[in-house]
Amino acid sequence: DTEVTQTPKHLVMGMTNKKSLKCEQHMGHRAMYWYKQKAKKPPELMFVYSYEKLSINESVPSRFSPECPNSSLLNLHLHALQPEDSALYLCASSITGTGSFEQYFGPGTRLTVT
Amino acid sequence: QKEVEQNSGPLSVPEGAIASLNCTYSDRGSQSFFWYRQYSGKSPELIMSIYSNGDKEDGRFTAQLNKASQYVSLLIRDSQPSDSATYLCAVRASGSRLTFGEGTQLTVNP
Numbered sequence: 001d002t003e004v005t006q007t008p009k010h011l012v013m014g015m016t017n018k019k020s021l022k023c024e025q026h027m028g029h030r031a032m033y034w035y036k037q038k039a040k041k042p043p044e045l046m047f048v049y050s051y052e053k054l055s056i057n058e059s060v061p062s063r064f065s066p067e068c069p070n071s072s073l074l075n076l077h078l079h080a081l082q083p084e085d086s087a088l089y090l091c092a093s094s095i096t097g098t099g100s101f102e103q104y105f106g107p108g109t110r111l112t113v114t
Numbered sequence: 115q116k117e118v119e120q121n122s123g124p125l126s127v128p129e130g131a132i133a134s135l136n137c138t139y140s141d142r143g144s145q146s147f148f149w150y151r152q153y154s155g156k157s158p159e160l161i162m163s164i165y166s167n168g169d170k171e172d173g174r175f176t177a178q179l180n181k182a183s184q185y186v187s188l189l190i191r192d193s194q195p196s197d198s199a200t201y202l203c204a205v206r207a208s209g210s211r212l213t214f215g216e217g218t219q220l221t222v223n224p
Contacts, residue, residue, distance in 0.1 A: 031210060042202055042214035043158065056210055090157055097210040102148065105157045 003027070004106035006091050012112045015081060021109045023074040023091030029104075031097035032074040034066060035090040037108075043090055049074060050097035081113045115140055118205050120215035129224050133190040137203030137215055140184070146206040147179055147186045152217070153199045162188060193222040 004025045013019050023032065031050045035043035048056035049068040057066075063085075065077040074091055088108045094101040120137045127133045135149075146165055150158035162177040164170045164186065170177045176189040186205075190197055203215040 033210075040217075042217055045211060048210045050210065088157070101146070101206075102160055102163050103204075103212060104160060105150075108157045 004091055004093055004104055006089075006106040006109050008109060009107065010110045010112075012114060013078065013081065014114055015083075017081075018077070018079045020078065021076040021089055021091075021111075023076075023106055024072055025093040025104075025106075026072055027093065027104075028071075029093035029095055030071060031094045031101070032068065033092040033094075033103065034064075034074070034076050035092060035105075037088045037090055043105075047076075048097060055097060078111075081111075083113050086111055086113045116215075117141060117213045118203055118215040120201075120203050121218045122216075123218040124221060125218055126221045126223060127193050129193060129195060129222055131193050131222075133193045133197065133220055133222070135188040135190075135201050135203075135218050135220065137186045137188075137205075138184055139186070139205045139213075141205070141207040141213075142181075142184060144181075144184075144205045144207045147177070148204040148206075148212070149175075149177060149188045150202040150204060151197075151199045152202060158202055190220075193220075195222050195224050198222050 034046040037043045047066040052068045067075040090108045091106040092103045094103045149162040152158045164177040164179045174191045178187045200217040202217045204212045
């Protein structure tokens with residue numbers, strides 16, 4: 001089973017709202033990722049958690065705040081977003097964050113900022 | 115030079131033909147290579163991974179890797195309309211980062 005789940009599937013939020021995206025995997029993977037994908041572009045890495053610790057932050061604006069409560073869960077807290085932040089937000093996981101590994105993506109959350 | 119480059123596409127092939135998707139990468143130290151398929155409006159789905167030189171076959175898909183030429187390809191035999199999607203080449207040089215190409219849009223015509 002290579003399933004990563006994400007909620008919600010769609011989210012519309014105003015620029016003053018606070019919302020959270022959730023990601024869950026039960027494959028025993030110890031690395032989890034947040035990506036942002038704009039239309040007709042490849043996924044862009046935002047954050048990497050390895051063994052529940054933040055290992056990579058790709059200079060993401062502070063209005064995006066990741067959290068890894070345990071090895072199966074990953075959250076992305078959103079606050080004061082801009083319309084240009086509208087995108088597909090993808091969560092992924094892999095066995096570990098180093099070595100030859102395969103990343104599996106969840107279905108994504110389609111975010112619209114109004 | 116981009117780190118990972120793919121056929122600019124779009125690529126159109128008739129049903130039953132072989133579709134050939136190509137990818138080159140710039141970091142000679144790259145270790146792992148992946149092909150993802152992404153249908154419109156959906157998330158990327160891992161379809162092939164390859165780590166050593168040569169061919170790797172899985173059903174109608176064959177991945178080919180040539181590290182000396184810094185080249186990886188994906189062949190889809192007996193292409194079906196359901197193969198119509200964007201194919202993303204991804205390369206891992208070191209650490210946790212995957213570097214993606216811009217993708218090649220494939221259309222298989224019935």
